[in-house]
Amino acid sequence: MKRAILICFIALISLFKTFAQTNADKYDVVVKTTGDEMVGKITEINEDNIKFTYKGETLSYTVKKADIAKVTFASGRVEIFNQPQTQPNLPVNPAQAAPADTKNQVAILPFGLIVGGQPGSEAMQTQIQNDCYTNFAQKAVSMKFQDPANTNVILFRNNVTPETIKGYTMDDLCHMLGVEYLVTGVVTLNHASSTTTGGGSSTSTTKKTDSKDKTTTYSSGSSSSYDNYTTIILMNIYDHGTKIFTKSHQAFWPGVDAYKVTLSYLAKRTPIYNK
Template sequence: MKTIQYLTLALLMLLTVSLQAQDKNDIIITNDGKVIQGQVLKVQEENVVFTYPGEAIENTMSKSNISKIVFKNGREQTFSQGAKAAQPPAEAVGAARGTENAAGEKPTFKVEQNMMAVLPLMFVNQETGELSEQNSKNAQHMIHEFYEKHSTNIRPLALQDTRTTNSRLREAGVNYNNLDEYSIEDLQRALGVEYIVFGEVTYTTGQSNISSTYGNVDQKKKSDNKSDTKVSGSTYSTERTKFDYKVVVEIYKNKDKIYSKSREPFGDTDDSWQSAFEYLLKRTPIYQK
């Protein structure tokens, strides 16, 4: 009887340890002190593949940017670049959570050369002055995806993922409403990047009428070989909202503005601003055809 009790107790202990292990995450510590929690799927020759908690999307990070991985089973893997880490792990955890230092300052990061961040865009209705947070993020992701798709055209530049960008901006107290209140130097220190891509979309709306006529055409021949044409039918009119956009793209390297252009798209649909962005992005000095 006692033997059965001991076996039952041992099984319960093993089950408890197993469940605790499942609740833990792997921890990736980057060279700039950032702490990323998630599940490490693969440690490849040049990259580490991982997922964020609760997500299935696989993310890839170069091993040259990683100082250490602490796996949930307690095993640690240190990379040769670890000596470059700007902060010890304890400080890195605090910075990743947005904590302030003793002087009350927001966390800043060492600027990484050839790293580029795409900021949320100012998306403004000129008639009301209203800013759209959703459109701001949509435009940010659109530009980021464009550069990801054309990564070979912007080498040797690398992209900071938008999750990291927006997280660090939030820690610094920056959002789509107050972007223009911060200097480029402050934004670079808050993000740890050398290049910043910033944009603005302003627009007005109006109404456009589209008319269509439906009916029959009758022709009757006269004695003088001429035709008498009669049109009978109905005319229908529909109304739609048209958008008049102006798009601006600016790129900064360190504190210097290296590109600033604007464009008005040819179309007037609600998504016509996207084609204007693509036109401008392909003509920036960082884009090599």
């Protein structure tokens, strides 16, 4: 009998010891609005902040309530202080932004422009882009060509410039613009010569006087100067990340607008023209 009582007493002591140990191992958990967790003991809660000590330490920290999302106390009670911060709207990875259907959709990027070895104007680059669009769109059958104005807005919103575009693959740009095909190109203009044309006419009148005849000659004329250029255009077509067409051609005409005829010549030879 005494032995049974002793065993029960020892078991009861062990149970209390286990319970005490379990409670001692419990800590308060503070979750901040940034998602960070602090595990330890809250020693004081004030109007604007709390006093907190990390487990295994004695140093007390002050944490603003505005920075706390919630607290799970050692007792299991949960108190909400603030909603967690949401992640900012970061730019979408172009490789993950593709719409459901891009089949037969085509976008034309602003053409690169080199004039006399120097970058050409942005206005001229956009003009060439629009002229290229006209060449393709007017003969499109099943292909749908994106308006260059819309293309340029999407590029602008994604901070794609002539400098930053180097950080994107053609596949990235296709997904960003929501197209299957991408048309790119470079127009190179080099000054070749200058041509001056001119013409004129003259008239004479004779007036008699008492002593002699007086002849007066009148003349008029005009001249024009033209700059002659060699124009070379390189055009590329991409199907997502795969180049399916590339061709370079030099214009037959020497004028600065010779690129228009050359664009038409190249467009007709691409696999997406009149398709």
